[in-house]
Amino acid sequence: MDDEAEAAIKRAFEKGEPYNSTTIPDRAREELNDRVQGPERISAEIERMVNRGELQAPCEPWKDWVLL
Numbered sequence: 001m002d003d004e005a006e007a008a009i010k011r012a013f014e015k016g017e018p019y020n021s022t023t024i025p026d027r028a029r030e031e032l033n034d035r036v037q038g039p040e041r042i043s044a045e046i047e048r049m050v051n052r053g054e055l056q057a058p059c060e061p062w063k064d065w066v067l068l
Contacts, residue, residue, distance in 0.1 A: 001045075002041050002044065002045045002048075004041075005032055005041040005042050005044070006045050006049065007031075008029075008031035008042065009024065009028045009045060010067065011027075011028075012024045012027035013067055015027055018064070019064045020061050020063065021065070022061050024046075025039075025043070055068065
């Protein structure tokens, strides 16, 4: 579990809609501010959050993501 990446993902939702497969990862990477490993950390934490049932993250860009 990457607490910093998870917090960045949650903060990404605070910026308002849209909540989709493009905006949330982009915002989370910006929040994390780790240009070297940030993209990998965010992707891995999104996957872990989905597996834990804490996040619904459809791949389709027109479907909203939901924090559970």
